[in-house]
Amino acid sequence: MAVATSDSILARSLITDRRSTNFGLKNEVCRGKVVPCRAGGKVKGKGKGRVEVKAAVQIGGLEEVKKAKEEMGLDVVSEEELREKGFLGMRKTKLVCTIGPACCSPQDLEKLALGGMNVARLNMCHNTRDWHRDVIKKINQLNEEKGFCVSVMIDTEGSQIHVLDHGAPSSxxxxxxxxxxxxxxxxxxxxxxxxxxxxxxxxxxxxxxxxxxxxxxxxxxxxxxxxxxxxxxxxxxxxxxxxxxxxxxxxxxxxVARNSELPTLSKKDWADIEFGVSEGVDFIALSFVNDADPVRQLKNYLYMRSTRVLAKVESLESLQKLKEIVEASDGIMVARGDLGVEIPYEQIPTVQEEITRVCREMNKPVIVASQLLESMVEYPTPTRAEVADVSEAVRQYADALMLSGESAIGPYGQKALSILQMASSRMELWSREENRQSILHQRRLGVSLPDRIAEQICNCAVEMANNLGVDAIFVYTKHGQMASLLSRNRPYPPIFAFTSDNGTRMALNLQWGVIPLLVELSDDDMEANISTTIELIRRKGLLKPGDVVMVVSDLTPTHINSTAFQSIQVKTVV
Ligand SMILES: Nc1ncnc2c1ncn2[C@@H]1O[C@H](COP(=O)(O)OP(=O)(O)O)[C@@H](O)[C@H]1O
Ligand SMILES: C=C(OP(=O)(O)O)C(=O)O
Ligand SMILES: [K+]
Ligand SMILES: [Mg+2]
The missing domain is CATH 2.40.33.10 (PK beta-barrel domain-like)
Structure with missing residues (x-):
């Protein structure tokens, strides 16, 4: 175990603590011996006792970060939120908006993006592919030209028995x-x-x-x-x-269990999926998944692409096979609209709580969807019961909340979004004050040693970050795994996830408390990555001297001579 410290008490306390994990581990395991490494400054210690940890932020002599990349790095909405509310004030719960005729103009989409929309959902049940293509184009434009970071999700029609819509009177x-x-x-x-x-x-x-x-x-x-x-x-x-x-x-x-004779992925769904892939969408949500097979089938089809597959839980059968579905997919949507048709609706609250818990434990993001602010499809204010429902999903630590008709057809979509925003920030604050995060149970996930190391590092890092009261957690990730493992612990400070993979960035948009940033990262010089990214945020005036950042890294060796590097470091900005 290597520990970066100027305080030998910390190093000794780590030796006596048999539970301590790879803390600053650089592939050297030294049992019972303190091996001094670098020198450094001080970190203010809040929480359990004062610790002095090495502060090694080296600002000078860095390579210039390219201007374009720098601007791409942090999206404009997170930047503004950080300036206004500080690190701890940043919203953790992600927001998904269904795009429909009421919000599809460039101006309306921009207002939703400014209002905190993280993911735009396109429901392939409605409208034409050309219409959907046009919306995707507008969102890509917002991202590229105006510095937003809005991911795109398509939602398949799926197979379900319903009344045929033959254009006659609407009801x-x-x-x-x-x-x-x-x-x-x-x-x-x-x-x-x-x-x-x-x-x-x-x-x-x-x-x-x-x-x-x-x-x-x-x-x-x-x-x-x-x-x-x-x-x-x-x-x-x-x-x-x-x-x-x-x-x-x-x-x-x-x-009476039914529907199973209908294919989860119809011909039309495959055509819609092909459309989504060619448009480069970030998520495909599969309707009426009854078991893991269609999820696996689609994941095979998407092999080597960064598109993530979300399974919608909206049938009795999907509840019976919940774990295998969660395991097979990249995330889950609790699709309460149809779920309330397929199971007695008084069971929805407990089923929702169970699904959100299982997803968090299995490290898959979960969206709570449908009827969150349903009355706002017509009225400019939500019912108090709706606000309570939204808050309950946030209290359950769902990754994301979704608007359907409220944004797609309602005249108050932006207001509905701002209500989700306010209600989630409020409940997140309450959960923090009540220290609810500490009661989350974390099931062991990893089987292989590297996976277990990554998992343990993230669990411990979050506990430490909360106890020390650090301002932000920085993590470097290729496929999003480390960021996701940190998010699973629902830490108090926000997780800044730096990645050089745009697909990973867009996928992380759905994860609780993660702010994904696109930057160029070195494959084998983690120290350079750390100083470059700290500098990137500092130069924007978002990190001040005295701010404390916890840096979590897990660099897998890319060639034979480089060493694996897993570490938790606490750094004070000087
Ligand atoms: N792309 C679209 N074009 C037209 N109308 C849409 C679109 N997307 C959603 N809507 C409308 O918004 C309502 C709510 O959206 P959603 O919950 O996704 O669909 P559904 O009601 O079919 O489950 C739909 O019933 C439909 O009237
Ligand atoms: C989100 C849902 O699916 P859709 O809107 O596609 O019916 C739902 O049923 O709650
Ligand atoms: K659908
Ligand atoms: Mg549905």
């Missing part, structure tokens, strides 16, 4: 006691009391007496007769058929 009312025919046969016009389903096999396995529920409770029917594949049903609870209304069937109070 039809069903009165209690009325009788309706549900059919998959092609209809001429819109015959009264007849509803067309999109899928021939919609009534397979359904029996007389079963209950047919529309949109998770909007209206209910009882099956009174089966005529071939058609179902004659009596309305038992009146309500509306909205466009593309969804079906679920119930027997003796239990959901």
């Amino acid at each position: 039809v009312k069903a009165e209690e006691g009325s009788t309706w025919l549900f059919t998959a046969q092609k209809l001429e016009g819109s015959p009264p009391f007849t509803i067309q389903a999109n899928y021939e096999g919609f009534s397979e396995g359904i029996e007389v007496g079963d209950e047919l529920v529309i949109d998770g409770g909007m209206a209910s029917f009882q099956v009174i007769e089966k005529v071939g594949n058609d179902l004659r049903c009596k309305c038992t609870d009146s309500g509306l058929f909205l466009p593309r209304a969804k079906f679920s069937f119930w027997r003796n109070g239990k959901l």
